[in-house]
Amino acid sequence: MENVIEVKGATKVYKALDFWNKERTTAIENVDLFVAKGEVFGLLGLNGAGKTTLMKVLLGLLKPTSGEVSILGGSADDIAIRARIGYLPELPYFPKYLKVREVMEYFAGIFGIPGNIRKQKIESILEIVKLSKKSEAGVKELSKGMQGRLGLAQAILNDPDLLFLDEPMSGLDPLGYKETRDIILDLKKRGKTIFFNSHILSEVEKVCDRVAVMHASHIKSVETLAEALKKHGSLEKYFVGIVEGNS
């Protein structure tokens, strides 16, 4: 099967913040990873494990210090590749004086969605994330969970082939969990590839095909969800076992 994400020996060392250039931080080290087309891939890890750095390296927001990274057969530096990806950051923020529709129009303009279908496209996406009734509301009127949905809406506006979700359940209520999960499963059904970071194991268990555990800057384990459950009984045991060094 075709791989849409390929990472070989990726290392990211952050530049030192001190004057003497001594305090360098290795955020990810020698990471090897692949994600196949149509897969839902969950990256698990404790806070500070390097998950967000790895995602940023994949997205081209950070340049790897060494190693090779390829997404959709190319680099995220390529605009044509970026037109095919979606990204939801953890706790997305949008300007509070804009309306929901205006935020979406802005992103539609950047995606180059033609004016004649833009309105309809935005309405359909807002319908999917259950924000259609709020399209004329200002961002400042939205709850934290609704802002998360708006974040998801902008991430799927271009019907991406590859979707990156950084803690997509962050700030959501239980209904929001379910709706986000349904969106992920629907995208999966349509053959989209999804890469997401999370530490809400119950949600990962419900949507992922494969999972990886990242700990102390390294990928410690990559398994199919079925294998992990079979070997360890639950995702929690699998995860805890790895981060505590028992697996």
Place this chain on the structure above:
Amino acid sequence: MNRILAVAEYIFKQSFRNRILNVLIIFAVFAAMFSLAISELAQEAEVKMVMDFGLFAIEIFAFLTLVLSMTIQIFEETELKTLMVIMVKPIKRSEYLIGKYLGVITTVLMNLLVMTAVVMLVVKLKGGDPWDIKMLTSILYSYMGICVLAATAILLSTVSTTVPSWVIYLFFVYALGHLTVHLKNLVKDSAGAALKTIVDFIYYVVPNLELFNLKDKLNSTGGIFEPKYLLLVFGYGILYIVVSLAAACFIFDEKEF
């Protein structure tokens, strides 16, 4: 081009609807109207007083609009991390930066137009000519100076790591931009070679904002308002904007988020 315009529109809407900027515009209008009261002090030169104060207020509030508008942008980009969402979209970093520049200078323009209208009204109330060509040219060049400063502000934002450091750099450039020409004159005859080199360096690197300051020369008899001179200053402004934005794009292209 569409992507640049999308960014510009977004930045403009975001800035123009911001309450802090709205309050600033109200203050600016009051400041222009305040010239009415001030003019009573100058019994024989009321129109001149109104114009001088109005033009001064326009420049100061245009500068403050620029600072506030960009502070909001930089704060959201760096502290609230809005930039990450945009940088993974199919837009070149240079397009984003140019769109941001256009959005910011449009915000300043709107504020400046409101203030100009008020100043023209006040001048008319005092019996002066609201369409005084020197006054309007002076406003146009004040705006040009702000456009030059905005390009420098964009460049500074690519090298600053925090909002306070950016604000400090910008105020420093604003002050130096008005002082370099005087500094150059000061060291012309008396100072040593090293100091002259330093002053020359500052003179050529920092934008010479004093060139755009026509408001202090409304009554000058020199060639300040001659088309040739104005064209030369305009050309300098355009060149400075292009070079600053090109340097900003180059640095921004290498930036990590």
